Amino acid sequence: MSKILVTGMSGTGKSTVLVELASRGHRVVDTDYHPEFEEAVPTQDGETEQLWRPDRINALLDGHRKGDLYVSACVSNQGQFYPKFDAVVLLSAPTAIVLERVETRPGNDYGKNPDERQEIVRYIDSVEPLLRQTSTHEIDTQVFVGEVADQLEVIAEASRGSAG
Template structure:
């Protein structure tokens, strides 16, 4: 079974991509929801027991591919578990628009959260880019993003 990490800043479309992939029959895990995090020094990090359980249990269904979504500081300690690391990105103006208008998640509507996200674009996204096996700029439809990702991982 292939394991694919989908990562990127808030507002790039990670959850939307997972919804699209799930609709196409792929197994997905969105670590933004559920008990995947523990807070250490005020920062949410992946819980080793939960992440290793997901990655080790053979999720993937009939497709043979598991897509896991998340962006946390300790994700790099799990990169060896993944066959691919897919970075989703978008221009800053697109992120600002998406965060201010999205209805599925309130994160980013607060000016401090938006500022935090924009700082992460500057400081964290370059680190993610270095580890990614694929980067997709999500200014195209989610269906097109899914097609690009699936072509890469197949």
């Protein structure tokens, strides 16, 4: 039983690979699409940011008892939960590919307007390096989604082997 955090910038394939992992029978939680795990918190500049709700994330992670669990997120307070994960996997792709993906993906409008695209580029430049420093693994998602899922399964299997 492994708990794997799948993180990365918008457009790197987090949601897509979780769908693939779910089709293989794994338990997955994409916190972007399960609002009970996140809350909007005011920032100093008068905006809001989405953060994980500690009570809900702790309950999810502490209550997981069977099989592998893959959780997807990119929120600024996720680091406080890293000790509860067996691996933290950064998904990455070149900026041009990320921008093409967000432009053409169905079901998610984020990244379709120029301001959001500029924001994504800023996050790739400023946030992704921080995630890279704190991740245990990185997967380049320029490959087919099945290959990314295969790599995540290998990471989960390896973490099970090292845990006990």
